[in-house]
Amino acid sequence: MATTQVAQVIAVARSQIGYREGYAEGGWTNIERYALEVPGLSGFQGQAWCMIFTSWVAMRAGVPSIFPRTADCSAGVTYFVNAGRWSDYPAIGGQAFYGTSGQDHSEIVIAYDATYIWAVGGNTSDTGSAEGDGVYVRRRRRTDAVIYGYGLPNYAEGITTADPSLKGVSGYNYAAADAGPGPGTLLRAALLAPNVVTDAVSVGGPLTAGGVAVQQDSLTRIGLDVIGYSGAATAPIVRFRDADGNPVFQIDGAGRIVSAVNANAWRPADQGLIAWTMDPASCTPAGSSLSAGYIYFMEVILRNAATITSLCAVIGTAGSGLTSGQCLAGLYTAAGARVGVTADMSTTWNSAGDKTMNLTSSYAAAAGKYYIAYLHNGTTSPVFAAGSSLGANFTPGNAHLASGSYRFCRSASGQTSLPTSYTMTSATPDANNIWAAAA
Template identity: 75%
Template sequence: MATTQVAQVIAVARSQVTYKEGYTEGGWNNIVRYALEVPGLSGYQGQSWCMTFTSWVAMRAGVASLYPRGVDCSAGVAWFQAASRFSFYPALGSQVFYGSGGSEHTGIVYAYDATYIWTIEANTNTNGSTEGDGVYLRKRKRSDTIVYGYGLPAFAEGVITADPALAGVGGYTYAAANSGPGAGTLLRAALAAGNVAADAVSVGGPLTAGGVAVQQDSLTRIGLDVTGYSGSATAPIVRFRDADGGNVFQIDGAGRIISSVNPNEWRPADQGLLAWTMNPASCTPSGSSLSAGFIYFTKIILRNAATISNLCAVVGTAGSGLTANQCLAGLYTSTGTRVGVTADMSTTWNAAGDKNMPLTSAYAAAAGGYYIALLFNGTTSPVFAAGSSLGASFTPGNAHLSAGSYRFCRSGSGQTSLPASFTMSGATPDANNIWTAAA
């Protein structure tokens, strides 16, 4: 996602507005995140941190080499002067220096006109002090005696500056006033910079773990963690959780929440699985036997694209007299196309235990609904771990579901193999809520 470097700097800096330093024993203590996160500056924790903040912003915006790194404002002025990039006129994204020789305080300019500069400054307060408690948006007169001058970073796209001497000079664009990047530009820049969400965000594109801020105004912001992304251009899914790790949820490409779970609850991934019909801890003590010759379909929801290599079930009581090559497990799409099948399970199901049943060929599955199918033929069915089993005429596991989308259903009798396709709308709702999973 293309964006300008100056927009990235301003977006990252603005995202920190309202941040406060530590407070102990009745006073502010200069303990901040920035000193610990900028390489080489951790030893300055507890000291004035306005310059540390600008170093952190540059680092997070991906332009660390364009700003001086350190804690000494005087050294910052000297750094820009040595590069012949110091001016007494403001510029977008410029580092403004205050006080005698620019030694007392610093910040980042995000807009200016003929009279004022608008800045993001750290270690200040609502009064604009050179020592304060947090990160604030400030508005100052350019003519204030405290304003010393500006360092002009060598942005790849050039610098927009109020310095008339730089009009027509390569790498600079003269503008007597500039209101800075708009909200939409700042949002895109923040996404690209990795501060609001890490790396590039696009439908079907890459996203790494990071965070997203839902911002109402310059002072009100709700922070969320982005924990991952998967899917395709037609079915993207982004996973979020709040800063306390609670209320984990996922959204699809249209922005609809497609799942919301308590992070303290066990999920398939917690047991090394991709998806399951239900939490196996909720299975009943008795389990369920299968009727010979029926294919039992159990639906799983795969929230993210994944390769399915194994189907899983738990056998509580072994079967006996199982017919070779007529005891199988398989994987079907929600529309009834078989996309995976296991080898013969007659020996596997002739013993109790956790059953990991490899598909003969792994299947690269898109996010969506799938059916795991079980077929038994023989003398005595294995007893499979299952949820409630309340009789053929009472199937609460299919509540509010219609033909073709049942969660638990079965075929007609007389089946000896798993067909290449099955008409799911013709399946009969079933009360045997068998536990199955994909891995």
């Protein structure tokens, strides 16, 4: 089994031998899978792709930060030269460059002896051309003039090289010849944070300030960037976008897909919000009036950790005769602990419009489920924007939900304040699907 970084790189490279680019109208097209799967390189689809292939291998193997991510061979040479990891001698898992200055072609070395190197490369052919039709393994003489030199990735376990000047140097293992690690078993794919911030591979493990990586079994589509995440121990959430910049899905800390993300759908962040009960554009024109003395709870889901400073509502018709000190909005955890509350809203709710209701103190919320709560007392309730209002006995917004986890629910009557805690299992399901948001 491939367990070291270099063995994993070679296993990934070998797994692609036999892959061919597109063919149309009697010719090869340079249309291949790899450009679309490497963040930042999709714009090079249809062009020479040997460096794109090595970038893909490094990303798929979980070590992208020790290889150049580029479509340009010359830039790859510069990357290794500037890192002080350039040699005239081959190395296992090293990147070979070809041409008078390394500008023509690149491959990954999988073995060498005193006479030959064996390397896997993309955009080559069975004759070793620098412009070919697929992924091949080729044997070349080490003395071939076409070989310009070798980049030596900084593998965690060190790199085995034929360079005698590196004998005894930390991080390098000298060998006049090396057959390489041989066939290996692929580990699961590493999906990395933008621009190769980290090489850590974990599911439900620690999340770093730079990013996080998770695992997937398939080779089919792995060019994913992290665009948001929460490091909460109880509910880590990671959101990904594909190589073209489209949000694609979110996962929880156990690696389960939480939700697909429609790239064309409006999300809270698109309107300057953190979370909402529903897209406000889906609200009915009628809205909902609330019964006095009841606390109405509306569940929202935070996909990422965020600091909540205010709650938001839209009022279509102003309230009247509202009781001072008994018109409030608040924020509760899913377990019913109050973690935020506004000042009195009797004046704010006495007019129609878009309402931003500041919490008395901000709350640093971990990813997870929360309830926004509204309470009013007075003569006439404001009419709040709502998705539907279907009566207390018909609550489709709570479909398939049990007591204690209703999406829309209310307290018993007679409430005059928002308590510091509320037993959510005692809440009654309610069909007033009120629009509420956190910001």
